[in-house]
Amino acid sequence: MTQALRIGIAGLGTVGAGVVKILAARGRHLAAVCGREIKLVAVTARDKTKDRGIDLAGVRWEDDPMAVASAGDIDLVIELIGGSEGTARALVEAALKAGKHVATANKALLAHHGTALARLAEAAGVALNYEAAVAGGIPIVKTMREALAGNEIRSVHGILNGTCNYILTEMETTGRDFADVLKDAQALGYAEADPTFDVGGIDAAHKLAILASLAFGTEVDFANVHIEGIDKISATDIAFAAEFGFKVKLLAIAEKGEGGVVQRVHPALVPVGTPLAAVSGVYNAVALDGDRVGHLVLEGRGAGEGPTASAVISDVVDIARGTIVPPFILPAAQLKPPAKPLMDTHKSAFYLRLRAVDRAGSMAAITRALAEASISIERIVQRGGKGDDTGRLPVVFITHETDEGTMARARALLAQHEDVAGTPLVIRIEDGELR
Ligand code: NAP
Ligand code: HSE
Numbered sequence: 001m002t003q004a005l006r007i008g009i010a011g012l013g014t015v016g017a018g019v020v021k022i023l024a025a026r027g028r029h030l031a032a033v034c035g036r037e038i039k040l041v042a043v044t045a046r047d048k049t050k051d052r053g054i055d056l057a058g059v060r061w062e063d064d065p066m067a068v069a070s071a072g073d074i075d076l077v078i079e080l081i082g083g084s085e086g087t088a089r090a091l092v093e094a095a096l097k098a099g100k101h102v103a104t105a106n107k108a109l110l111a112h113h114g115t116a117l118a119r120l121a122e123a124a125g126v127a128l129n130y131e132a133a134v135a136g137g138i139p140i141v142k143t144m145r146e147a148l149a150g151n152e153i154r155s156v157h158g159i160l161n162g163t164c165n166y167i168l169t170e171m172e173t174t175g176r177d178f179a180d181v182l183k184d185a186q187a188l189g190y191a192e193a194d195p196t197f198d199v200g201g202i203d204a205a206h207k208l209a210i211l212a213s214l215a216f217g218t219e220v221d222f223a224n225v226h227i228e229g230i231d232k233i234s235a236t237d238i239a240f241a242a243e244f245g246f247k248v249k250l251l252a253i254a255e256k257g258e259g260g261v262v263q264r265v266h267p268a269l270v271p272v273g274t275p276l277a278a279v280s281g282v283y284n285a286v287a288l289d290g291d292r293v294g295h296l297v298l299e300g301r302g303a304g305e306g307p308t309a310s311a312v313i314s315d316v317v318d319i320a321r322g323t324i325v326p327p328f329i330l331p332a333a334q335l336k337p338p339a340k341p342l343m344d345t346h347k348s349a350f351y352l353r354l355r356a357v358d359r360a361g362s363m364a365a366i367t368r369a370l371a372e373a374s375i376s377i378e379r380i381v382q383r384g385g386k387g388d389d390t391g392r393l394p395v396v397f398i399t400h401e402t403d404e405g406t407m408a409r410a411r412a413l414l415a416q417h418e419d420v421a422g423t424p425l426v427i428r429i430e431d432g433e434l435r
Contacts, residue, residue: 004037005320008068010091011080012045012052014189015105015132018309019078020054030313034320044068069094076101076127076319078312082193084108096120096128101324103315105132105308108197111206114213114220115335118327128327129315134207135160135284137307138300139314144214144288145329151290153215155255157430160207160265162282162303163190163198164230164250169280172238172247178231190282190303200229201265204252211286212254212263213328213335220328221263221338228266232425237353240381240396241269241427244351247277251430260340268430269351275299343404349378350399350407354414354424355392356382362419363395369417373410376400392421398429 007023009016023030023040031037042060044067062068068077069091077095079102081088088109095102097120104110110117110133121128131141135158144153159165163185170181182199185191190198197203209222230250241248246269254263270277275297279285284302289295301307318324328335352375356362363382370377379398399407407426415423 002036004039005034005316006039006041006073006075007078007316008042008044008062008071008074008076009040009078009080010044010065010068010088011082012043012054013080014305015308015312016043016045016078016080017052017054018305019080019312020056022309022313024055026313030317030320034317036320038316038320041073042068042071065091066094069098069100074100076103076316078102078316079104079106079109080312082106082108084112089113092117093120096124096126099124099126101127101129101319103127103129103312103319105130105312107133107203107206107210111209111220111222114210114328115332118332121327122332125324127315127319127324129318130210130327131315132308132311134210135286135298136162136300136302136304137310138284138286138298138302139311140211140286140298141214142314143298144211145325148288148290148293149329151292154289154291156208156211156215156253157276157287158204158208158211158252159249159276159279159283159285160252160302161198161201161204161250162284162301163192163195164201164204165279165284165302166190166282167199168230168233168238168248168250171233171235172242175235177235178233188282189305199231201227201250202229204250205263205265208252208254208263208265211252212261215254215288216256216261216339217330217334217336218261218338219335221261224263224338224341226262226264226266226341226343230267233267233427236394237351237425237427240353240394241351243381244269244379244398245272246270246351246429247272248427249276249279251276253430257342257345260342261338262342262346264343264346266428268428271431274431345403347401347403349401349429351427351429352397352399352411352424354395355421356395357419357421358393359419365419366395366414366417369413370397370410373413374406375402375410
């Protein structure tokens, strides 16, 4: 057998502990499929005394994470600390510069510094692998890097955040409130260290920026992702959406337009009966449209110990087998600069929910205001009854297709309207590409 692949793991939380468990449980199998032993040499985390439910006998503990990057007896550094800056970034940069392979689950790091890190990896002739960084257990990076090479990718539609999908599903099926369900997602190990990254759409945007680079051969361009989270979605919206035949999902979409690329993350109404509408709980899905393969949907668990560690191990196996490829498919020097962002020109139908004052003529005044703002209405639902504690009644409009600017102006006008309380909620409706 060839010499063992010697590993150092930085970070022993949800994912790191999961990786150690797989190495322990399937070490012999992995050695057989790789043709060499995979040997865990050293680990590091903040607290040496914490009980992590893993056996680290015979494994060196490093108090200083940077020691893992410089150790002469480590070939592959697995970074599972997290965060786009600080220790994780310093560690990955140092490891690549020292000629060590790197595997990471850190989408924040790649979204902000992916192209620069790819240059470092390529200069050193080492791997920078990150299967676990996008969509948890779904092998989407490998699929795009290898299996879809014969295609020009036209669009990527994804449910890329397990925490949000879990929250939206629980709100729909149990009627529990947002904050309560978020606590469950944290306890299950799904959420980021800062869960506002999940519910604010930032984590999904990190992943989308990576997928867009893989899909379109462009540098990773997180700065131009349009980002909205799920924090304003209520159980009322989920119930209204169901009446209209939709599910509410946090979608991440990248698609080519005239001379540019749209990268957007936002809640969306997705028609029941389409593949993405059926994705529930912690599951993620990625729907790709390739010019040769057509529509392709991959679905699987998007977060949590097992699925994420499973993805890290696939990176380890590639490196052990000597499969070293440019991190973003094309050599970093050949990646195109970010294309012009096109969000302003995006068009869709919209779900518009507002709280209307309960008086004769208020509905007529509101629909007149929408017409004056050039918004054409397809459907209206108004709830009767006493209204909320201020006597306002929820009204929902489904609009015909319009552009972002027109909708934003209409929303601002309604926010000032005497018959409307507060700022209306607007959710885009996605259908065409999803069927
Ligand atoms: P986690 O449970 O919070 O674990 C983080 C680990 O890093 C802990 O072991 C912590 O040490 C260690 N750590 C933090 N700061 C450190 C420092 N300055 N020096 C040394 N060690 C440090 O996080 P996680 O959920 O495993 O996530 C790890 C990475 O995987 C993140 O990039 C995350 O975005 C990504 N990811 C997570 C999931 C998921 O489902 N959880 C899925 C996909 C990707 P202590 O344990 O001693 O505190
Ligand atoms: N916090 C992330 C999620 C972990 O919920 O999807 C997986 O990347």
